[in-house]
Amino acid sequence: MARVNDPELTKARLHLVVEEMYDRIVKGEPPTMTLPVRTKNNIGFDKKLGVYKYGKKRSTRDATSLGSAKNLLRALHVVEFIEEMIEAGKSSTLREMYYISESWGLGKFGSQNESNNLAEDLEVVTTCLREDFKLRPEEDGARMIGNVTIEELNRRGQWMTINARDDVGDSGYGVPYNVEIEKIRLKEHDVNFLMAIETGGMFDRLVENGFDEEYNCGLIHLKGQPARSTRRIMKRMNEEWDLPVIVFLDGDPWSFRIFASIAYGAIKTAHISEYLATPSASYLGITADDILAYDLPSDELSKKDIEALNAELSDPRFADGWWQDQINMMLEIGKKAEQQSLAKYGLDFVTDTYLPEKLGEMGLA
Amino acid sequence: MIRVAGIADKMAKNQKQIAISEFFEKNKHFLGFDSLQRSVITAVKEAVDNSLDACEEARILPEIKVKISKIDSNKDILELQTEDNGPGIPQKSIEKVFGQLLFGSRFHAIRQSRGQQGIGITGVVMYSQLTTGKPTHVISKIASDPTAVSVNIGLDTRKNKAVKSDQTRIIWENDDQTMKEHGLRVTTRMKAKYQRGRQSVFQYLRMTSIVNPHAEITFTDPDGETFHWPRVTERLPSKVDAIKPHPHGIELGQLQRMCRESSDSRMTVFLRQNFSGVSMRAAKELCEAAELEITTKPKSLKPDDVRALLEAFQGEREVNGKAIKLLSPPTNCLSPIEEMLIKKGLSKTIDSKFVATMTRAPTVSHGNPFQVEVGLIFGEGMVADKHVEVLRFANRVPLMYQQGGCLLTKAIESVDWRQYGLEQAGGKGVPKGPAAILVHLASTNVQFTSEAKEALSDNEFVFEETRRAMLEMGRGLRKHLEKKKKMAKTREKFELINDILPAIAEKSASILERPVPDLxxxxxxxxxxxxxxESTTWNKETKQVDVSITLFNYTSRSRSYSLLVNWPEKSGGEMVGNERGGRKEAMGIWGWKIETLEPGEKAVLEYSLSNLEKGDWTETEVFFRGSQDVIGATKLDEKMLVEIRKQEEILNQSDAPAEEGDANVTYEPGVVEGDSGQTTLFGGEN
Known part of the structure; x- marks a missing residue:
């Protein structure tokens, strides 16, 4: 999949969705919408692209229950709304669309989750991107610090050159929601690798300790589960500049999922995995090994944690031996630990000892 | 010696004086005056129970007003005024009714009556006098006198006698200045505290109004707020006959007294005339078993003879190796509230969608006839996360204390309510949910756990009857909830095809700029x-219940069905305007044949039910015969129909006057008769 970036083609593809419903009614059948199954049971490794993509399983949403009938009606309203925006040259956030749906009568959304999911459904069915639909996410992108220079098109239509070390404050460069070529150009850099960090506290610690300069790297704050634009800009820097991506997260099942979404693609966005995922990204820590090796302060795994770990054991993205070992080991010791638990040994321990040791193992320090 | 005798006399007098106030003091727990909060409830209870009993006996529809005012909040002095439209009390009887312990006409008679509690209104007069020193003011008017009597009643605790003062005759007018025809007003001041909540005057009156749907009750609380529970039926409770005691239910003391007071010339006459269930043959056999001559005068029986007779009564003495067979006592001495009226009573105090009620057939335990009635009300308006409200009654008297120790509560707790759609931790205890459960025990001999008379003592027969009735309620509730769920699903489907599908068709056509397709x-x-x-609605104009049943065929083949409905035939309802005819399938079951229903077609059945009041009939159950399932109707269980028909036959037979002294109808002591054949539409899965 790639950007369509062609309003007429986008419209034509959306019309196919509408036609499926219309034709079924004409045939005397309940209207339907057919789309790939979007669960972990239907993602498979695409060897050519090196990422996980939806498989062949398709599900048919048909109007035989009130819930799915309403869903079809909503989809029609969304299609109409997108067409109106394309024609008027406007765009809206997903949240705005949710509020606009108030006037859609029977087709209005019950929650924003519903409107977000439907936008993704339409992306999946039409193989367009939401940028083609003129829909913007609410989510904000990452913060970035390091000797990386980019050009961004500002509101006045001027290209601004920004160095993410010299031209920014301590909070770094804010990555916008659109990081496509028409908005962001990667100009130059002088770093050896990129490090993606889960928590703001750890990001700030590395910034304060000057880790980016000492180890010549770019630091990216993921803010939990990373937004599409965060994953996309990492992917671009990885591809265009050939920079290794190192991922430094908490040591718990949820962090493993964050890593999987960065490296292999998220289940929800598997239709655009090749566009967002960085298959060469590597997981630095916290690993289950680290908890033992560094004797880190840890918490007991909760029931939900254990369920999540067990689910990961059967997740194709974690099928390789290293991950199976890590997951099993975490289940065995029954513990999880946060990044910031490294502070047990002092504020500089992470930058003086832990990261150099780990990066050394990876051949980066 | 004379001196000594004089002192003894004086001492005895003193003793008596001490005895009565001490008796009151010592027993105030049993008498219901053990706390300031409870005293006012007890006082209201005694007065209102008297009013209801008097009205019932005089066949008057009761109108009862209760008013409580604060006289002195610092000293907790309340004034209670109760007024009724009952027959009134003749002037000469007033002091007996209000001023004597253990006065009452019901002391010997065995029948269902309210006034089995405490020492009656005398206790109230006494409590008022002891706590405020004030007499109780009574106005009474009987229909045959032109004026009313107004009098103050106090108590001479020394003589256990009423003291009258300020007696005059007055003209008693209603608020609208018409003459009051008959009635009684009691005004009394007492040390007491008014409170709200589960144990309050309000709750007592509310519960009373539920089980006395024929009464009109008005209550004004100390804040001046007035509550009104209207009358929902003009029908008075059926008059209860007093019955003679049954040998299985008698105690030694009572038997001794009866023998002593008897003037009968021989034992057989005594046994046959003073007891129920004793035939000539049985009387002879009882004498034989007790080794008594038939010709013995009952008055001359020695204590050992009486004991022997009791043993014969209880089957401990046998004739030819067998206990003597006795007939069951008659059960027409009971006055159940009856299903429809419980339903109305519950509906007027609790707003709800679902009410199920059941009156079990009367039965007998240890020679005492009893009858259990239950009601269950369920609805969205009630609190969902608390225990259900348990409304307990014995002979139409609310039981407000000691819920946990009561047999009726235990019967409720013994049911696993989870299977019927209520929450219940571990399947035990009082269930939780938006519901209230009513249990009423009508009996000639209600057994309490203690003199406080607030909890019924264990009795396996009453327990079993109550439990069975509860299971039936539960099944009804489950059916209701299942139906509601099904209806919700059906409503969704209709919304889908009536609203959503047309919208999909229009929107897709407009986006594609094509014509709107046929649906x-x-x-x-x-x-x-x-x-x-199905819709069952009350028609205000015609005063009828309109029922409409629509059958849609949304399949691709033509269909044929029989549709059956239940309707209140037994309760006297009449079916009118039923243009599609059909036929009676059984008592309360009507059926129609729908020969062919083509795909996309619908058939409508409409009729009205007359001779009913609002709220009598709110939900019609639809059954079908046919191969394809019908959403919104229940597949007819033919066995059920057979069962209903059988019931109908039995009912018709038992309507015929029973022959007296039918020696074939015997009963074993302490055995509850079968299922008493109460099968309802909810089927007999026990």
Whole structure:
């Protein structure tokens, strides 16, 4: 999949969705919408692209229950709304669309989750991107610090050159929601690798300790589960500049999922995995090994944690031996630990000892 | 010696004086005056129970007003005024009724009556006098006198006698200045505290109004707020006959007294005339078993003889190796509230969608006739996360204390309510949910755990009857909830085809700029079912219940069905305006044949039910015979129909006057008669 970036083609593809419903009614059948199954049971490794993509399983949403009938009606309203925006040259956030749906009568959304999911459904069915639909996410992108220079098109239509070390404050460069070529150009850099960090506290610690300069790297704050634009800009820097991506997260099942979404693609966005995922990204820590090796302060795994770990054991993205070992080991010791638990040994321990040791193992320090 | 005798006399007098106030003091727990909060409830209870009993005996529809005012909040002095439209009390009887312990006409008679509690209104007079020193003011008017009597009643605790003062005759007018025809007003001041909540005057009156749907009750609380529980039926409770005691239910003391007071010339006469269930043959056999001559005068029986007779009564003495067979006592001495009226009573105090009630057939335990009635009300308006409200009654008297120790509560707790759609931790205890459960025990001999008379003592027969009735309620509730769920699903489907599908068709057509397609085919495929819609509504103008049943065929083949409905035939309802005819299938079951229903077609059945009051009939159950399932109707269980027909036959037979002294109808002591054949439409899965 790639950007369509062609309003007429986008419209034509959306019309196919509408036609499926219309034709079924004409045939005397309940209207339907057919789309790939979007669960972990239907993602498979695409060897050519090196990422996980939806498989062949398709599900048919048909109007035989009130819930799915309403869903079809909503989809029609969304299609109409997108067409109106394309024609008027406007765009809206997903949240705005949710509020606009108030006037859609029977087709209005019950929650924003519903409107977000439907936008993704339409992306999946039409193989367009939401940028083609003129829909913007609410989510904000990452913060970035390091000797990386980019050009961004500002509101006045001027290209601004920004160095993410010299031209920014301590909070770094804010990555916008659109990081496509028409908005962001990667100009130059002088770093050896990129490090993606889960928590703001750890990001700030590395910034304060000057880790980016000492180890010549770019630091990216993921803010939990990373937004599409965060994953996309990492992917671009990885591809265009050939920079290794190192991922430094908490040591718990949820962090493993964050890593999987960065490296292999998220289940929800598997239709655009090749566009967002960085298959060469590597997981630095916290690993289950680290908890033992560094004797880190840890918490007991909760029931939900254990369920999540067990689910990961059967997740194709974690099928390789290293991950199976890590997951099993975490289940065995029954513990999880946060990044910031490294502070047990002092504020500089992470930058003086832990990261150099780990990066050394990876051949980066 | 004379001196000594004089002192003894004086001492005895003193003793008596001490005895009565001490008796009161010592027993105030049993008498219901053990706390300031409870005293006012007890006082209201005694007065209101008297009013209801008097009205019932005089066949008057009761109108009762209760008013409580604060006289002195610092000293907790309340004034209680109760007024009724009962027959009034003749002037000469007033001091007996209000001023004597253990006065009452019901002391010997065995029948169901309210006034089995405490020492009656005398206790109130006494409590008022002891706590405030004030007499109780009574106005009474009987129909045959032109004026009313107004009098103050106090108590001479020394003589256990009423003291009258300020007696005059007055003209008693109603608020609208018409003459009051008959009635009684009691005004009394006492040390007491008014409170709200589960144990309050309000709750007592509310519960009373539920089980006395024929009464009109008005209550004004100390804040001046007035509550009104209207009368919902003009029908007075049926008059209860007093019955003679049954040998199985008698105690030694009572038997001794009866023998002593008897003037009968021989034992057989005594036994046959003073007891129920004793035939000539049985009387002879009882004498034989007790080794008594038939010709013995009962008055001359020695204590050992009486004991022997009791043993014969209880089957401990046998004749030819067998206990003597006795007839069951008659059960017409009971006055159940009856299903329809419980339903109305519950509905007027609790707003709800579902009410199920059941009156079990009367039965006998240890020679005492009893009858259990239950009601269950369920609805969205009630609190969902708390225990259900348990409303307990014995002979129409609310039981407000000691819920946990009561047999009726235990019977409720013994049911696993989870299977019927209520929450219940571990399947035990009082369930939780938006519901209230009513249990009423009518009996000639209500057994309490203690003199406080607030909890019924264990009795396996009453327990079993109550439990069975509860299971029946539960099944009704489950059916109701299942039906509601089904109806919700059906409503969704209709919303889908009536609203959403047309919208999809229009929107897709407008986006594609094509004509709006026809929906018929899609609708059949989506519904793919035969659907029945029922509505039962009260028609204000015609004063009838309008029932409408629509059967839609949303399948691709033509269908044929029989539709059956239940209707209140037994309760006297009449079916009118039923243009499609049909036929009676059984008592309370009507059926129609629908020969062919083509795909996409619908059939409508409409009729009205007359001779009913609002709220009598709120939900019609629809059954079907046919191969394809019908959403919104229940497949008819033919066995159930057979069962109903059988019941009908039994009912018709038992309507015929029973022959007296039918020696074939015997009963074993302490055995509850079968299932008493109470099968309802909810089927007999026990």
């Amino acid at each position: 018929a085919g899609s609708i059949t495929k989506i519904m793919s079912a035969v659907i029945c819609n």
